[in-house]
Amino acid sequence: MTTAPAPAPQQPRNPLHGITLERMVTELADYFGWYELGERIPVRCFTHDPSVSSSLKFLRKTPWAREKVEGLYLFMLREQKRDAAR
Template sequence: MEKQPNNPLHGKRLDAILEELLDYYGGWKPLGQQITINCFLDNPSLKSSLTFLRKTPWARKKVEDLYLEVLVKS
């Protein structure tokens, strides 16, 4: 297995990333204002959002990029 010491996403689960973003922004609505995708705006849930993000690479990248921005700010 390849080591990635400089990759802050290495070993980080998508559900943990999403939960941290929800905590940071204070819920689905503010998160949906940061990343405008329907799974955050229309009847959001952790399960449905994870299902969508796992199937949609461009949306997952947006979530991961936002998470990296939040890490830099913290």
């Protein structure tokens, strides 16, 4: 007898749960613009001919850069929440 797979654990307090890297990069580029994004996280994929696809290729292979993107994304979410409360 086979059993059904266990449901994915819920993470209600994790703001990154369910957010793809592509969505993070797209929203950061829309919010800050590529220039400021490159100033905040100085990596070539943001500063020289930036695009979502080139950024994803780099970030998927570079854990330290992905951590910086996730941190900046969380910062952006806090800023948006703070601005909405005003």
